[in-house]
Amino acid sequence: MTQTATRETALKEAEAACLRRGATLTPLRRQVLELVLDADAPVGAYALLDRLKATRPGAAPPTVYRALDFLLEQGLIHKLERLNAYIGCTDAGHGHAHDHHHPHQFLICRTCGATTEITDHGVAHAIEAAARRAGFALAEATVEIEGTCARCLA
Amino acid sequence: MTQTATRETALKEAEAACLRRGATLTPLRRQVLELVLDADAPVGAYALLDRLKATRPGAAPPTVYRALDFLLEQGLIHKLERLNAYIGCTDAGHGHAHDHHHPHQFLICRTCGATTEITDHGVAHAIEAAARRAGFALAEATVEIEGTCARCLA
DNA sequence: TGCACTCTGAGATATTATATCATCGAGCGA
DNA sequence: TCGCTCGATGATATAATATCTCAGAGTGCA
Numbered sequence: 001m002t003q004t005a006t007r008e009t010a011l012k013e014a015e016a017a018c019l020r021r022g023a024t025l026t027p028l029r030r031q032v033l034e035l036v037l038d039a040d041a042p043v044g045a046y047a048l049l050d051r052l053k054a055t056r057p058g059a060a061p062p063t064v065y066r067a068l069d070f071l072l073e074q075g076l077i078h079k080l081e082r083l084n085a086y087i088g089c090t091d092a093g094h095g096h097a098h099d100h101h102h103p104h105q106f107l108i109c110r111t112c113g114a115t116t117e118i119t120d121h122g123v124a125h126a127i128e129a130a131a132r133r134a135g136f137a138l139a140e141a142t143v144e145i146e147g148t149c150a151r152c153l154a
Numbered sequence: 155m156t157q158t159a160t161r162e163t164a165l166k167e168a169e170a171a172c173l174r175r176g177a178t179l180t181p182l183r184r185q186v187l188e189l190v191l192d193a194d195a196p197v198g199a200y201a202l203l204d205r206l207k208a209t210r211p212g213a214a215p216p217t218v219y220r221a222l223d224f225l226l227e228q229g230l231i232h233k234l235e236r237l238n239a240y241i242g243c244t245d246a247g248h249g250h251a252h253d254h255h256h257p258h259q260f261l262i263c264r265t266c267g268a269t270t271e272i273t274d275h276g277v278a279h280a281i282e283a284a285a286r287r288a289g290f291a292l293a294e295a296t297v298e299i300e301g302t303c304a305r306c307l308a
Numbered sequence: 309t310g311c312a313c314t315c316t317g318a319g320a321t322a323t324t325a326t327a328t329c330a331t332c333g334a335g336c337g338a
Numbered sequence: 339t340c341g342c343t344c345g346a347t348g349a350t351a352t353a354a355t356a357t358c359t360c361a362g363a364g365t366g367c368a
Contacts, residue, residue, distance in 0.1 A: 045355070058317060065356065081235035082296055084355060107290050118284060126280040127299060130272060135304030136261050142236055144296040145281060150289030199324065212348065219325065238324060
């Protein structure tokens with residue numbers, strides 16, 4: 001499966017997911033999503049803005065941030081807090097109708113910057129258990145694992 | 155044990171830890187650490203800067219950020235990535251001599267802002283296992299769990 | 309038509325963090 | 339003692355990230 005194919009698939013799924021939820025994936029939002037998906041590593045908001053300006057000269061920071069907020073709410077992208085950057089969700093649309101989010105974790109390579117989203121149920125369960133023991137009602141957990149990826153280790 | 159007592163204990167342990175490692179806890183660094191410990195929730199760098207200015211009128215952003223960098227390296231404080239804020243480490247000095255860091259997680263209450271550091275080995279092990287399965291050499295993991303704390307639920 | 313609502317444009321501003329160069333003093337060897 | 343290096347701090351400027359506010363355009367609908 002080529003990169004282009006996964007990109008198109010992701011866009012199709014994004015449209016379907018928005019449709020199901022009554023959310024509107026406008027051309028602008030769709031374009032920002034494409035820009036995020038096209039990047040091969042997490043992208044910063046201002047990098048997206050620069051690219052957006054190529055076709056939309058009037059674009060300003062709120063243009064990008066509003067689109068990013070929408071995409072985050074819909075679970076179509078994630079924010080990497082340690083990098084202040086954004087990345088496409090690898091299984092958007094797999095969330096519930098009411099909660100578009102799903103437990104996920106990131107592996108961030110310090111050497112090459114490659115960032116991989118995983119959904120590890122062991123981690124998710126351990127976090128749920130820890131929250132429960134503390135009498136804490138879990139809403140969402142950020143898990144960002146930094147280190148060196150398999151490719152860079154080889 | 156009163157808050158003041160834990161504060162003094164933490165400061166003593168910080169001094170001892172720096173001594174052991176050949177690091178210098180200068181008056182400025184110590185003062186910034188005190189400011190972080192005195193706050194009852196995570197504090198932003200510029201909030202610290204304002205407080206620092208009360209006794210050190212010439213203080214500027216680098217003044218604070220350099221101190222924070224030092225304290226982070228020594229494992230005396232942690233950064234909350236989701237909040238862009240800093241908090242005292244609850245068991246500084248328990249790290250190894252070579253690696254001042256220890257696995258830890260945060261529980262962040264969205265209602266009252268209270269943030270609790272925990273060291274849950276279940277979570278730590280699950281993360282190690284997930285990294286290993288991906289052939290990924292773990293360096294450090296950020297775990298920030300958002301939700302509602304026990305007090306706010308009651 | 310008139311109204312409510314959502315989305316976008318446009319400009320200003322707020323917040324968080326870093327780069328750069330100068331200065332100062334402690335330690336240390338010639 | 340002199341001069342050197344090095345770590346820490348002072349001081350100024352700037353970069354990078356994110357939000358606020360007001361206005362206008364389009365859409366759906368009573």
